[in-house]
Amino acid sequence: MHHASDILLSLFIIFVAAQIGAEIATRIKLPGVVGEIAAGCIVGPSLLGLVVPNEPLEVLAEIGVVLLLFSVGLETRLDDLKKVGRSALLVGVLGVVIPFAFGSLWAHTSGFDWSKSLFIAAAFVATSAGITARVLQELGALQRVESRVILGAAVIDDILAMLLLGVVVALQAGGEINVGSLLVVLAEAIGFLAIIGWVGTRVMRSKSHWLDRPANPLSPLTIVLALCLGLAFLSTKFGLAAIIGAFLAGMIASETSQREKLEHQTQPLLALLTPFFFVLTGSKIDLKELASAEALWMLAVVTLIAIASKFAGGFLGALSLGKRSASIVGVGMVPRGEVGVVIASLGLTAGVFSPRTYAVIVAMSLLTAMVTPPILAWQLRRHAVKPAPDETAGPA
Amino acid sequence: MHHASDILLSLFIIFVAAQIGAEIATRIKLPGVVGEIAAGCIVGPSLLGLVVPNEPLEVLAEIGVVLLLFSVGLETRLDDLKKVGRSALLVGVLGVVIPFAFGSLWAHTSGFDWSKSLFIAAAFVATSAGITARVLQELGALQRVESRVILGAAVIDDILAMLLLGVVVALQAGGEINVGSLLVVLAEAIGFLAIIGWVGTRVMRSKSHWLDRPANPLSPLTIVLALCLGLAFLSTKFGLAAIIGAFLAGMIASETSQREKLEHQTQPLLALLTPFFFVLTGSKIDLKELASAEALWMLAVVTLIAIASKFAGGFLGALSLGKRSASIVGVGMVPRGEVGVVIASLGLTAGVFSPRTYAVIVAMSLLTAMVTPPILAWQLRRHAVKPAPDETAGPA
Numbered sequence: 001m002h003h004a005s006d007i008l009l010s011l012f013i014i015f016v017a018a019q020i021g022a023e024i025a026t027r028i029k030l031p032g033v034v035g036e037i038a039a040g041c042i043v044g045p046s047l048l049g050l051v052v053p054n055e056p057l058e059v060l061a062e063i064g065v066v067l068l069l070f071s072v073g074l075e076t077r078l079d080d081l082k083k084v085g086r087s088a089l090l091v092g093v094l095g096v097v098i099p100f101a102f103g104s105l106w107a108h109t110s111g112f113d114w115s116k117s118l119f120i121a122a123a124f125v126a127t128s129a130g131i132t133a134r135v136l137q138e139l140g141a142l143q144r145v146e147s148r149v150i151l152g153a154a155v156i157d158d159i160l161a162m163l164l165l166g167v168v169v170a171l172q173a174g175g176e177i178n179v180g181s182l183l184v185v186l187a188e189a190i191g192f193l194a195i196i197g198w199v200g201t202r203v204m205r206s207k208s209h210w211l212d213r214p215a216n217p218l219s220p221l222t223i224v225l226a227l228c229l230g231l232a233f234l235s236t237k238f239g240l241a242a243i244i245g246a247f248l249a250g251m252i253a254s255e256t257s258q259r260e261k262l263e264h265q266t267q268p269l270l271a272l273l274t275p276f277f278f279v280l281t282g283s284k285i286d287l288k289e290l291a292s293a294e295a296l297w298m299l300a301v302v303t304l305i306a307i308a309s310k311f312a313g314g315f316l317g318a319l320s321l322g323k324r325s326a327s328i329v330g331v332g333m334v335p336r337g338e339v340g341v342v343i344a345s346l347g348l349t350a351g352v353f354s355p356r357t358y359a360v361i362v363a364m365s366l367l368t369a370m371v372t373p374p375i376l377a378w379q380l381r382r383h384a385v386k387p388a389p390d391e392t393a394g395p396a
Numbered sequence: 397m398h399h400a401s402d403i404l405l406s407l408f409i410i411f412v413a414a415q416i417g418a419e420i421a422t423r424i425k426l427p428g429v430v431g432e433i434a435a436g437c438i439v440g441p442s443l444l445g446l447v448v449p450n451e452p453l454e455v456l457a458e459i460g461v462v463l464l465l466f467s468v469g470l471e472t473r474l475d476d477l478k479k480v481g482r483s484a485l486l487v488g489v490l491g492v493v494i495p496f497a498f499g500s501l502w503a504h505t506s507g508f509d510w511s512k513s514l515f516i517a518a519a520f521v522a523t524s525a526g527i528t529a530r531v532l533q534e535l536g537a538l539q540r541v542e543s544r545v546i547l548g549a550a551v552i553d554d555i556l557a558m559l560l561l562g563v564v565v566a567l568q569a570g571g572e573i574n575v576g577s578l579l580v581v582l583a584e585a586i587g588f589l590a591i592i593g594w595v596g597t598r599v600m601r602s603k604s605h606w607l608d609r610p611a612n613p614l615s616p617l618t619i620v621l622a623l624c625l626g627l628a629f630l631s632t633k634f635g636l637a638a639i640i641g642a643f644l645a646g647m648i649a650s651e652t653s654q655r656e657k658l659e660h661q662t663q664p665l666l667a668l669l670t671p672f673f674f675v676l677t678g679s680k681i682d683l684k685e686l687a688s689a690e691a692l693w694m695l696a697v698v699t700l701i702a703i704a705s706k707f708a709g710g711f712l713g714a715l716s717l718g719k720r721s722a723s724i725v726g727v728g729m730v731p732r733g734e735v736g737v738v739i740a741s742l743g744l745t746a747g748v749f750s751p752r753t754y755a756v757i758v759a760m761s762l763l764t765a766m767v768t769p770p771i772l773a774w775q776l777r778r779h780a781v782k783p784a785p786d787e788t789a790g791p792a
Contacts, residue, residue: 058452059456060455233404
């Protein structure tokens with residue numbers, strides 16, 4: 001009975017802190033999500049200590065970000081993604097290669113041996129689609145061509161990051177790299193995405209009238225929520241992030257005639273659950289480990305490399321859209337968020353990182369997540385909406 | 397990464413099992429909630445073992461039932477409850493006294509000493525408002541006078557059960573009963589309910605236009621969700637169940653002009669989260685401990701006493717409404733659900749119950765929860781709606 005009391009208090013504090021943080025951020029013209037992350041840092045263990053991340057809160061956060069990416073998927077059609085396929089692929093690949101190269105160079109010149117350096121560099125790689133998606137959604141910019149490139153690139157990015165992580169973990173453990181098994185993993189992930197994305201959308205397009213039948217006992221919302229949870233689980237089975245599966249589920253559901261109603265019904269779910277993700281993300285910044293000039297200097301360098309290299313990858317990859325759009329894409333790819341945190345945790349457990357390196361990598365991930373939203377918001381407001389070009393077709 | 401995968405699989409299985417269970421139950425004319433509990437029993441550890449209750453799932457279940465009682469509160473006004481105050485009080489008191497008396501008599505004649513018998517009897521007492529509320533809501537019967545009596549009585553029941561639990565735990569531990577401190581606990585709980593209920597509704601009635609102002613940055617849904625989590629927490633601090641606070645929050649929110657919109661927005665939250673409560677409830681039935689003629693016989697006797705004594709309390713208490721309504725109230729008070737489970741767990745931990753007694757008490761709690769919904773649904777369909785009388789006023 002007492003335990004229920006503690007957890008309810010945490011839920012209340014997180015929920016209210018998120019609202020206050022978002023409100024303050026909005027008043028000073030920052031995206032609400034920045035305020036939610038900052039609120040998490042304040043109520044978290046390193047300052048007020050009102051909220052301590054634990055397993056139930058992590059699960060709520062996970063459900064929150066899964067639903068967020070589901071709702072982003074609801075606003076995205078496969079055909080729209082296909083139109084920007086080439087740019088997205090280029091952004092995804094360059095956005096992994098450049099940060100990985102610069103990250104490992106920095107780590108090696110800082111005195112880590114090569115196998116550790118590659119592990120550290122892996123934390124520079126994976127873009128967190130959650131943060132960017134939330135900003136794009138807050139600003140109603142999900143229909144812009146840059147948003148589609150970013151979302152498509154985030155999927156590719158996730159596949160490459162997964163492969164890379166497999167490689168560096170194997171190297172660190174002193175194992176050999178089995179190119180054959182890596183190719184199998186790659187093929188499985190791509191196969192999963194292709195089959196679910198392609199078949200799912202096609203089935204939904206031709207069969208979605210079934211959802212509207214009055215004889216159908218389940219509401220469309222129930223069916224798509226089951227799809228969302230199921231694909232989120234399946235994508236973890238293929239080594240991908242749960243949010244990729246949730247995004248796919250949303251994209252499939254966007255083909256139904258019920259799309260608008262579903263978007264509407266998803267709102268209360270997002271209102272209740274996404275704050276847990278952003279507040280918990282913020283609560284993981286350990287300010288104490290960073291309270292030295294040396295640590296802060298390391299953090300500054302790491303963060304700059306992380307931002308510059310990812311921006312470069314996104315910018316170069318999207319250059320065919322023009323410089324302005326390319327710089328929006330570059331900025332949109334910058335946030336690392338929870339993926340960097342996960343890799344840093346792996347490194348800490350494996351003894352690759354010292355507590356300070358861990359704190360720096362986590363803080364870097366979260367700093368990239370905090371600086372991106374205001375810049376992205378400013379860029380999107382400044383540049384007018386650009387219609388999506390069609391890269392698949394010849395002269396239309 | 398792997399762990400996220402496991403929990404997502406559990407979420408998916410629970411959600412889908414609930415939908416399938418509810419659908420089958422509806423087809424054979426049972427309330428959906430019976431199907432959800434049965435589905436939990438099937439996917440739970442004692443049969444398929446696909447879902448094992450753990451802390452994150454318990455928290456989701458708790459949030460689910462909190463939101464359920466919040467939504468029930470949204471359909472209930474304080475004035476409506478006041479009108480049935482006298483009947484509700486009588487039902488609440490008799491519904492505690494009679495089951496407690498019969499429960500302790502049975503336990504004592506079965507060979508337990510008096511202090512253990514009183515502990516066991518405490519598990520006979522507390523009505524689980526969640527199950528009944530869900531059936532009433534499924535049937536659209538929350539506006540009926542019987543529903544109001546049941547909901548009012550559930551609040552009183554919870555106060556008394558809390559006091560009783562304090563007494564039996566103290567007795568069992570060999571301590572003395574301090575009447576003074578019990579009175580303080582009682583006064584605090586009643587004071588909490590009265591102040592929140594009375595002041596909250598009044599403030600909301602006079603200030604709810606504030607929610608509609610366009611300058612208000614937070615949506616009404618966000619504000620009432622914060623209220624719901626906050627009062628759920630506070631009510632645990634006053635020794636009451638979290639769902640009592642959530643019910644109060646809903647009742648307060650029902651005074652706003654936004655009530656209908658809020659009801660609408662709560663639906664997707666209920667669709668996602670309440671299945672976790674009912675499936676988890678069902679998953680706790682340990683069929684293996686019950687697989688002997690002796691255990692089954694004990695279960696049958698205990699369940700019969702639990703049902704008959706609670707029905708008698710509710711029926712006698714509500715007799716002023718007429719026999720038909722009184723029998724609806726009597727049946728509506730029968731489910732014990734999670735409260736009996738909690739008391740049984742306390743007893744197991746304290747060494748008062750053997751594993752079999754524990755399994756029997758848990759199974760009894762859940763059996764009462766499973767047999768009630770179909771009977772209640774049948775009664776409500778059979779008897780036409782009865783308008784609520786006004787017990788506070790003289791000749792209206």
